[in-house]
Amino acid sequence: MYTFTNKLRNFSIILMVVGFLGLVYGFLSSPDTVAEAQAMVADAHHGEGHGAEHGAAPHDTHNDHQSPSAHGEEHGEDHHGEHLLHQLQNKPWAALYVAAFFFMMIALGTLAFYAINRAAQAGWSPALFRVMEGITAYLLPGALIVFVILALSGMHFNHLFIWMDPEVVAHDKLIQGKVGFLNVPFFLARALFYIAGWATYRYFSRKFSLAQDQATDVSNHKKNFRISAAFLVFYIVTESMMSWDWVMSIDPHWFSTLFGWYVFASMFVSGITTIALIAIYLKSKGYLEKVNDSHIHDLGKFMFGISIFWTYLWFSQFMLIWYSNIPEEVTYFITRIEDYNLPFFGMLVMNFIFPLLILMNSDYKRLNYFIVMAGIVILLGHYIDVFNMIMPSAVGDQWFIGVPEIGGFLFFFGLFLLVVFKEISKAPLHAAGDPYMGESERFHY
Amino acid sequence: MSSNQVIHALYDDDDTLLSAVKSIREKKHHIEEVYTPFPVHGLDKALGLADTRISIMAFIYGCIGFSVAILMMNYIMIEDWPQNIGGKPSFSYLENMPAFVPIMFELTVFFAAHLMVITFYLRSRLWPFKEAENPNPLTTDDKFLVEIELHDNEKELNALLKETGAIDITTIEKKSDHD
Numbered sequence: 001m002y003t004f005t006n007k008l009r010n011f012s013i014i015l016m017v018v019g020f021l022g023l024v025y026g027f028l029s030s031p032d033t034v035a036e037a038q039a040m041v042a043d044a045h046h047g048e049g050h051g052a053e054h055g056a057a058p059h060d061t062h063n064d065h066q067s068p069s070a071h072g073e074e075h076g077e078d079h080h081g082e083h084l085l086h087q088l089q090n091k092p093w094a095a096l097y098v099a100a101f102f103f104m105m106i107a108l109g110t111l112a113f114y115a116i117n118r119a120a121q122a123g124w125s126p127a128l129f130r131v132m133e134g135i136t137a138y139l140l141p142g143a144l145i146v147f148v149i150l151a152l153s154g155m156h157f158n159h160l161f162i163w164m165d166p167e168v169v170a171h172d173k174l175i176q177g178k179v180g181f182l183n184v185p186f187f188l189a190r191a192l193f194y195i196a197g198w199a200t201y202r203y204f205s206r207k208f209s210l211a212q213d214q215a216t217d218v219s220n221h222k223k224n225f226r227i228s229a230a231f232l233v234f235y236i237v238t239e240s241m242m243s244w245d246w247v248m249s250i251d252p253h254w255f256s257t258l259f260g261w262y263v264f265a266s267m268f269v270s271g272i273t274t275i276a277l278i279a280i281y282l283k284s285k286g287y288l289e290k291v292n293d294s295h296i297h298d299l300g301k302f303m304f305g306i307s308i309f310w311t312y313l314w315f316s317q318f319m320l321i322w323y324s325n326i327p328e329e330v331t332y333f334i335t336r337i338e339d340y341n342l343p344f345f346g347m348l349v350m351n352f353i354f355p356l357l358i359l360m361n362s363d364y365k366r367l368n369y370f371i372v373m374a375g376i377v378i379l380l381g382h383y384i385d386v387f388n389m390i391m392p393s394a395v396g397d398q399w400f401i402g403v404p405e406i407g408g409f410l411f412f413f414g415l416f417l418l419v420v421f422k423e424i425s426k427a428p429l430h431a432a433g434d435p436y437m438g439e440s441e442r443f444h445y
Numbered sequence: 446m447s448s449n450q451v452i453h454a455l456y457d458d459d460d461t462l463l464s465a466v467k468s469i470r471e472k473k474h475h476i477e478e479v480y481t482p483f484p485v486h487g488l489d490k491a492l493g494l495a496d497t498r499i500s501i502m503a504f505i506y507g508c509i510g511f512s513v514a515i516l517m518m519n520y521i522m523i524e525d526w527p528q529n530i531g532g533k534p535s536f537s538y539l540e541n542m543p544a545f546v547p548i549m550f551e552l553t554v555f556f557a558a559h560l561m562v563i564t565f566y567l568r569s570r571l572w573p574f575k576e577a578e579n580p581n582p583l584t585t586d587d588k589f590l591v592e593i594e595l596h597d598n599e600k601e602l603n604a605l606l607k608e609t610g611a612i613d614i615t616t617i618e619k620k621s622d623h624d
Contacts, residue, residue: 315543315546318543319543319544319546319547322543323531323533323543323544324531325531325532325533360504362500
């Protein structure tokens with residue numbers, strides 16, 4: 001049985017406090033008036049002309065819907081200032097949202113991996129089930145935090161989702177056509193539906209898993225198998241819709257039909273990486289004595305394979321849009337390549353080239369420090385991936401990984417550690433009653 | 446001379462074979478070769494064979510394929526006959542790179558896979574119309590055969606092999622033209 005050490009608890013509380021201060025600073029320092037916003041940008045850019053950049057084609061679509069005064073050509077100056085104000089006001093919200101979504105996504109990806117192992121009756125992984133169950137404990141609190149942020153957007157505390165602004169919709173034919181799907185009550189109801197479904201599965205699966213420890217028959221295991229198979233069906237539909245709602249609708253003019261898969265690959269690889277990192281951490285503390293190098297090797301193979309799978313989906317999305325070059329589609333990537341050049345291509349290096357080269361060799365996947373090193377880079381890379389999905393439409397070219405962004409990351413990182421390790425300490429790390437435990441203990445490559 | 450005398454032990458189960466190989470090696474007998482109808486997981490380790498180096502070759506072959514794809518597409522699409530496709534004139538390899546990625550990927554896989562198979566055939570001395578080397582046709586069906594060199598220890602070995610579950614043990618004179 002794992003005991004949650006005070007050291008780790010204090011560490012995660014410190015992370016949360018520091019992160020919270022960073023977020024507060026971000027909210028307090030966001031401008032209230034157009035003049036303040038312009039002064040901030042002028043300071044940052046040393047008085048460089050900013051208007052010229054904003055006249056560029058890819059920004060026009062944003063200008064039109066992000067500021068309510070966009071429909072008066074004569075308000076050229078005001079319109080630009082207003083737009084800038086909205087972007088800077090969005091910044092701390094977007095920083096909060098990216099971090100909240102990223103850590104929720106890790107828990108959700110882990111839950112999917114766990115359900116696949118349950119449904120496939122995998123023989124190698126039962127030794128890791130308790131670690132996975134610990135990580136998925138963060139799903140409910142994490143998803144509820146995301147829900148609160150979405151609800152606050154629905155109440156117009158921020159402009160993350162511009163289709164929520166009736167003023168914008170009134171002047172936007174494209175969004176008007178989507179109002180049947182993209183309206184605040186239905187949007188929030190859908191969000192609650194997804195969260196309820198995931199959390200219900202997680203609750204019962206954990207319950208059956210713990211009950212199996214003491215059981216004399218395998219009825220709990222069979223129940224877990226059945227609900228896991230059903231959950232996977234529910235998951236693949238709701239995960240896809242969740243990605244349209246929570247991520248893609250930030251850019252309501254643009255759509256991609258494989259966006260759900262793309263977000264799935266990202267959360268899947270992040271989840272598997274987190275399982276590996278936490279398992280290695282627990283092993284280094286002397287727990288999880290049944291987990292051997294072959295288990296880590298297998299997690300390493302998944303990290304390697306799913307990183308390539310992510311790249312495949314990313315590229316499939318990118319190449320078709322790049323090649324066809326249709327203005328309303330390609331604006332998505334033009335914004336990212338022009339304004340987000342470093343994070344956009346840096347993410348490819350971190351999520352593809354680095355794990356490809358580091359994890360290709362079979363022997364390296366058995367060395368814990370290689371997995372840890374690759375894992376940290378993969379996780380940061382997927383944080384940047386989420387950053388790239390959300391920031392361009394929320395703050396335009398005003399992005400920066402500064403105090404609010406790092407603060408948001410640290411806050412949710414601390415909360416994640418707190419929730420996950422508390423859950424891990426609640427049950428024995430060895431799922432003794434699992435019928436495949438013997439196979440998992442003997443597992444060798 | 447007894448050195449070209451070998452003993453053939455036949456097994457009918459892969460698990461029995463694995464444990465037999467382990468106990469034969471424990472008694473310090475030299476196993477010349479094992480013939481199986483399908484790859485047996487863990488047999489290479491039980492036999493103490495050196496790790497395969499084919500994965501290193503696969504990486505090198507992949508790199509060759511990758512380079513061939515880049516040189517080929519650069520010559521075809523950029524240097525020799527630049528075309529304007531979809532408003533993307535082919536004047537620079539880098540700017541048109543996304544269009545060539547599928548080709549780079551496919552040729553990497555193509556080179557790695559085909560050259561790996563060819564390497565495997567060469568290393569195993571296999572080529573078309575080659576006469577089969579397996580001493581007993583049963584090993585192409587459902588039996589496993591272990592070939593052990595004899596050094597005037599036939600009786601001792603026979604007893605050991607019986608113990609490990611061999612269903613048939615024969616001693617034969619090996620043709621020397623093979624060496």
